[in-house]
Amino acid sequence: MFYEDDKILIELKKPGEDSEKMAPGLHVINRLDKPVGGLVLFAKDKKTASALSTKENFDKVYYAVALGRIEGEGILEDLLLHDRNKNKSFVVKRERKGVKDAKLWYSSQDVFEYEGEEYTLLKIKLFTGRTHQIRVQFASRKHPLIGDGKYGSRVKGYIRLFCGELIIKDPEEKVFRVGLPDDFIPS
Numbered sequence: 001m002f003y004e005d006d007k008i009l010i011e012l013k014k015p016g017e018d019s020e021k022m023a024p025g026l027h028v029i030n031r032l033d034k035p036v037g038g039l040v041l042f043a044k045d046k047k048t049a050s051a052l053s054t055k056e057n058f059d060k061v062y063y064a065v066a067l068g069r070i071e072g073e074g075i076l077e078d079l080l081l082h083d084r085n086k087n088k089s090f091v092v093k094r095e096r097k098g099v100k101d102a103k104l105w106y107s108s109q110d111v112f113e114y115e116g117e118e119y120t121l122l123k124i125k126l127f128t129g130r131t132h133q134i135r136v137q138f139a140s141r142k143h144p145l146i147g148d149g150k151y152g153s154r155v156k157g158y159i160r161l162f163c164g165e166l167i168i169k170d171p172e173e174k175v176f177r178v179g180l181p182d183d184f185i186p187s
Contacts, residue, residue, distance in 0.1 A: 002039060003176055008052075009042040010166060010176055015158040029053065030060055030163065033132060035147075038062070038163025039178055052168065059167040062124040063109075063180055064134060065160035066143040067153065070120040073107035078140065082131045088150060089132040091140040102137060103127035114186045115155070119146065121185060134161060146186065160184055 003010040011022050019031045019040050026042035027049035041058070043049035052058045078091045080102045092099055103126075110121040120143075124134055132151070138144065139151035146160040147153055162184060166176045 002178065007044055007048045007170075008168070009044065011040050011042070012178060013037055013040045013163075029058060030166070032163055033135075033159075033161075035159045036161045036163070037158070037181065038161075039166050039176060040163070041166055041168070051170075057169050059125065060163055061165035061167070062126070062134060063162045063164050063184070064122045064124060064138070065146045065185060066120050066122055066138045067117060067146070068120065068143045069111050069118045070106070070108050070122065070143060071111075073105065075103065075105050076137045076141075077101070077103045078137055080130050080133065080136060089130065089136040091136060100130055101128060102130045102133050104134060104137060110185075112185065114146075119186075135159070155186070157186070 002012045009023055009026060013019060013032055015035050015037045018034055019028050023042045026044055029041040029043055029052045032038055032040060043052055079095060079099050080089050081092045081099050082089045105125045107123045108120050109123050112119055135145055135148055135151050144152035146155045147157040148159045162180055164178055168174045
């Protein structure tokens, strides 16, 4: 357990764990893909879950390591289609049944070299929460995340995507942070 009070529980999820099974009987507020690690928020009752399910009351910050040099900050906007049979999302050009808009903000934190390639440590905030959103939006721009073979990474290991901050406004703002795993930035 990372944090607990009478309304919420925050757990630190390891890559490979299932968010849905971490706290049976509680309401998962931010699910993380199974191969992704980081902070997961659970509500202890339906009223709290409902309140925390809005962008005004709850936000999160992710960190990722992507292939290539990505400088500055920016916003990525795409149309995404999720194929349930393949459990994979795709950037598409036009709206049609099942297509959803996807938008995120990113900021470059550091650029480093690993195995002869440049990589960028990114800080990311989501405006929308789509299946594999961060992974597919960067991969579609030739910046797959380290360890994400599903979306084009040639580097083995776990996916370098991590939910490192939770911001809860309840009513005053509380920020919960955890440091990146020691091996998050490969050396």
